[in-house]
Amino acid sequence: MSGQTLTEKILARASGKKEVSPGEIVIAGVDALFMHSPSYKFRHFEKIGGVKSVWDGDKVIVAAGHHMFLPSNQDYADAVTFVRKGCKQYGIKHLYDMGTGIGHYLMVEKGHVWPGAIAVGSDSHTTAYGCIGCLASPMNFETTEVMLSGKAWFKVPPTIMVKLEGITKRGVSARDVAQHVLGIIGPDGALWHAVEYAGSYINRLSIQQRMIFSLLTTEMGGMCGMMESDDLVLRFMERRSRQAFEPVYRDSDAQYARILEIDVSALEPQVAIPPQPSDTKLLAEVEGVQVQQAYVGGCTGGGIDDMRMAAEIMRGRKVDGEVRMIVVPGTREIFDQMQSEGLVDIFANAGALITPPYCGPCQMVCVGHLGGGEVMIGTHPRNLPGRAGKDTAIYLASPYSTAAAAVAGEITDPRKYL
Amino acid sequence: MAATHGIAWTFGDHINTEAILGSGKEENWGSAMDGVLAYYDPEFARKVKTGDFIVAGRNFGTSSGRPAGEILRQKGVKAVICESSSMIFYRNTWNIGLPVLQCPGILGKVKKGDEIEVDIEAGTVKNMKTGEVMQAEETPWILLEIYRQGGMLGWIKGRRTEYKTLEQA
Numbered sequence A: 001m002s003g004q005t006l007t008e009k010i011l012a013r014a015s016g017k018k019e020v021s022p023g024e025i026v027i028a029g030v031d032a033l034f035m036h037s038p039s040y041k042f043r044h045f046e047k048i049g050g051v052k053s054v055w056d057g058d059k060v061i062v063a064a065g066h067h068m069f070l071p072s073n074q075d076y077a078d079a080v081t082f083v084r085k086g087c088k089q090y091g092i093k094h095l096y097d098m099g100t101g102i103g104h105y106l107m108v109e110k111g112h113v114w115p116g117a118i119a120v121g122s123d124s125h126t127t128a129y130g131c132i133g134c135l136a137s138p139m140n141f142e143t144t145e146v147m148l149s150g151k152a153w154f155k156v157p158p159t160i161m162v163k164l165e166g167i168t169k170r171g172v173s174a175r176d177v178a179q180h181v182l183g184i185i186g187p188d189g190a191l192w193h194a195v196e197y198a199g200s201y202i203n204r205l206s207i208q209q210r211m212i213f214s215l216l217t218t219e220m221g222g223m224c225g226m227m228e229s230d231d232l233v234l235r236f237m238e239r240r241s242r243q244a245f246e247p248v249y250r251d252s253d254a255q256y257a258r259i260l261e262i263d264v265s266a267l268e269p270q271v272a273i274p275p276q277p278s279d280t281k282l283l284a285e286v287e288g289v290q291v292q293q294a295y296v297g298g299c300t301g302g303g304i305d306d307m308r309m310a311a312e313i314m315r316g317r318k319v320d321g322e323v324r325m326i327v328v329p330g331t332r333e334i335f336d337q338m339q340s341e342g343l344v345d346i347f348a349n350a351g352a353l354i355t356p357p358y359c360g361p362c363q364m365v366c367v368g369h370l371g372g373g374e375v376m377i378g379t380h381p382r383n384l385p386g387r388a389g390k391d392t393a394i395y396l397a398s399p400y401s402t403a404a405a406a407v408a409g410e411i412t413d414p415r416k417y418l
Numbered sequence B: 001m002a003a004t005h006g007i008a009w010t011f012g013d014h015i016n017t018e019a020i021l022g023s024g025k026e027e028n029w030g031s032a033m034d035g036v037l038a039y040y041d042p043e044f045a046r047k048v049k050t051g052d053f054i055v056a057g058r059n060f061g062t063s064s065g066r067p068a069g070e071i072l073r074q075k076g077v078k079a080v081i082c083e084s085s086s087m088i089f090y091r092n093t094w095n096i097g098l099p100v101l102q103c104p105g106i107l108g109k110v111k112k113g114d115e116i117e118v119d120i121e122a123g124t125v126k127n128m129k130t131g132e133v134m135q136a137e138e139t140p141w142i143l144l145e146i147y148r149q150g151g152m153l154g155w156i157k158g159r160r161t162e163y164k165t166l167e168q169a
């Protein structure tokens, strides 16, 4: 029996097998099911008829406030009403309503996932919970079936190992490193694969910063992206996990489809240019591009560290007159922490707009629409066509670089403000 | 199920789901129908006919997990044949009842407007002009079973007694 990767070990345990190998189809018990809006899944329930409840109301989590902090029209409001009603009717116990934040942060913060667990979710960035050693994989349409059975099937993926060592230069953040890795692997370099991240660089990051890596794995086509749990994760989980758990660790002789070793110490600030999250360039190559909107938030930029980095740039400075700067904390807990650290004042004094926690203008479904011809820079994960309306362009960058662009009115090296 | 004939609409690599079903349109299906794939081929939404196929490059349906395959099905598309497919799109779309075949090399063998013959169960695609037959990768057995029931809803209904969460007749 050859060694197993973290992914293989979790899949084997959850499907009652000793070992699994890539290509095999396994059916696994699910510990958590995430959805931002189950409205069309509830319509499926109506079509199936006679649905009594979901399989376990404690394991289904709905973040109705993920895409909007308040509905901006009656269609949206009616959709949320329908979701609230459905959650009650089918016994779903965890509904995070308007203004509570981005579901992916909430899943981890509120302990709905834990090391060694299996989570699936209707959002493509469900890979996020890999940051604490949970195998988390996106699965949208089929969540209807998972809600009824509590099980999901997986095609056991080959695993790519990404080892990150070294310490970044000042002004270079986890987002820059993750963006660099995404650029190397490419938009389909991890298609139908798992990606596991390891190395001293990863272990020095906070959980929310690790989440940038697990979450962006989706932009490489990956089925899941994760790290082993370490002391930091176990301590974090002590207060939060909704269940006792036994973490899973990889075998030292595990087999990988590919191993990537990267030294982060020489990395410079990075940026994704439109129209692909994986179109990675050096920030230096796009310096001078004028922006009309700068967004600090989203599931890869709404963490407390992101807020601290952006505030470091904004302290005592003003947002450029031609720019709208939007700052959106990922959850209420993050917002509270920002307040107690004085970050809210820093942003407000700089002239930034701060909204309640939600996904922000990552998708233009609540506020912060771009006009035709406008350019945005943001810390969120996506800049694809159709995402932000016609004739718009989105650059993705670190909180330092995004804040620096808000001050300068154009993309610029943030290190001159540090 | 027998093989079906139809016209191919071709697309490149990394076609994303937002470009198939625009953001915020999930609750407003009508307005989404005219914008399907317009970013990549403005003719498609107007001219696609029932029974046509999409033939595409690598990583088709990348990005958001929204059920973009549903709008393709409603447009009349009979199957998506691509070099490779994003995992979520692939799983979603078979469950919707619309097959997705991953067929490496396909984009080099089929041009826009070519008539092709597709056999879903056998996983074969034939270009009627050149006569060349291409073999797609094997589809996971569970998806073929779901497809044979007309998609996920039919599959659930057909196995009703297996769910404690459903009332039994």
Ligand code: SF4
Binding pocket: A066, A102, A104, A123, A125, A297, A298, A299, A300, A359, A360, A362, A363, A380, A381, A382
């Ligand atoms: S911030 Fe954007 S990419 Fe992230 S979960 Fe929200 S909508 Fe999706």
